[in-house]
Amino acid sequence: MTSPDLAPRATDEPLRVACERLREIADRSAVDGPWQSGGMRLLADLGILGRFVPADCGGSGASEPRLVATLASLAHACLTTALAVSQWAAAVRVITTAKAPVRAALLPALARGETFTTVGISQLTTSRQHLGRPALMADRDGDGWRLDGLCPWVTGAEACDTIVAGAMTPTEGQMFFMVSTAATGLAIDCPLNMLALSGSRTAAVRFRAVRPTHAIASPEPNAPRTGGLATTALAIGSARAAIEIVGREAGRRDGLAPIAAGLSEDLADLTGRLDRAASTAASASEREGLRAAANDLVLRAGQATLAASKGAGFVRGHPAERLVRESLFFLVWSCPQAVTDALLCDLAGR
Numbered sequence: 001m002t003s004p005d006l007a008p009r010a011t012d013e014p015l016r017v018a019c020e021r022l023r024e025i026a027d028r029s030a031v032d033g034p035w036q037s038g039g040m041r042l043l044a045d046l047g048i049l050g051r052f053v054p055a056d057c058g059g060s061g062a063s064e065p066r067l068v069a070t071l072a073s074l075a076h077a078c079l080t081t082a083l084a085v086s087q088w089a090a091a092v093r094v095i096t097t098a099k100a101p102v103r104a105a106l107l108p109a110l111a112r113g114e115t116f117t118t119v120g121i122s123q124l125t126t127s128r129q130h131l132g133r134p135a136l137m138a139d140r141d142g143d144g145w146r147l148d149g150l151c152p153w154v155t156g157a158e159a160c161d162t163i164v165a166g167a168m169t170p171t172e173g174q175m176f177f178m179v180s181t182a183a184t185g186l187a188i189d190c191p192l193n194m195l196a197l198s199g200s201r202t203a204a205v206r207f208r209a210v211r212p213t214h215a216i217a218s219p220e221p222n223a224p225r226t227g228g229l230a231t232t233a234l235a236i237g238s239a240r241a242a243i244e245i246v247g248r249e250a251g252r253r254d255g256l257a258p259i260a261a262g263l264s265e266d267l268a269d270l271t272g273r274l275d276r277a278a279s280t281a282a283s284a285s286e287r288e289g290l291r292a293a294a295n296d297l298v299l300r301a302g303q304a305t306l307a308a309s310k311g312a313g314f315v316r317g318h319p320a321e322r323l324v325r326e327s328l329f330f331l332v333w334s335c336p337q338a339v340t341d342a343l344l345c346d347l348a349g350r
């Protein structure tokens, strides 16, 4: 079974080559991470990372529809690597809003994969919001800044040279700070052992009087930053991988054909909606609607894959058990509160 809308376009040879190779090294990426396995290096060498960097800063500045399609294809090949790329791209997106000298100093090396970066911003949006005080604070310190506190979630912290951290300031609202992972006062916890995606080497990062190398004012200091299309793209790519397995099973068992066809139809519909949303700068509520639909599909597809694969799919190492575990990631990752609330009501039958 194929979903042509999500497969790398016939003309997109670098992405096709990248996805094929990512699949080959997926087992190593799932344990050691895509930095150690060579996945991130490969994506830099093939110019895939450069797509996320503007053309005047050493990248190729691909369009939004192309970027979401790229992320979906990567997630289809290896969700661990796609998560790492999405966090790298979130950091790059912040740096792109900086003043010209900062962009020029940081972005070309990132596009070439000479240095790797990641992002720790969830403490501004979806993590630790109930505590009533910011998890990471930034205070003026002479001619610069100092950071104190915690980023509870940073994908690939141990493997990256820098982190773009989001912090609250006393007078200027939320700001972003570029921090070297070798900075004095910065400590990276052991990577978390998680239900899935432990290869993302996600860890908490602690700051004690850490001096960032660059400060980047937030273009919209109070705007919510959840419900972006990247998270939806990853869910769609993961759903496609699961639906392909149902399709393979359907090739052997007639009864599954309508199940595979129904899921494929939903996938094609959602893929079209994602493409349109990326082309038209969708509103926050449209983006949330898409994320809710993508969460629904990836969860249904994961469970359908397991049910279709039967007991064999329940055995550790079968793609179905991995996909069903990975599908649960979308319940918690950068999920807008409204989407979580609606899902919880559904689960409670309200």
Ligand SMILES: Cc1cc2nc3c(=O)[nH]c(=O)nc-3n(C[C@H](O)[C@H](O)[C@H](O)COP(=O)(O)OP(=O)(O)OC[C@H]3O[C@@H](n4cnc5c(N)ncnc54)[C@H](O)[C@@H]3O)c2cc1C
Pocket (backbone or CB within 6 Å): 087, 118, 119, 120, 121, 122, 123, 126, 127, 128, 129, 130, 152, 153, 154, 155, 156, 194, 197, 200, 202, 332, 333, 334, 335
């Ligand atoms: C694999 C993975 C990788 C990630 N990578 C990154 C990354 O690279 N960068 C990044 O910025 N983010 C990342 N995230 C973070 C993610 O986007 C979310 O911010 C995170 O999942 C939110 O979960 P939390 O436990 O921190 O939420 P919290 O809201 O802090 O909840 C934690 C606990 O606090 C309690 N609690 C919650 N709300 C309340 C309340 N209202 N009253 C009382 N108690 C409450 C509950 O017991 C809850 O279990 C990652 C997440 C995952 C799972």
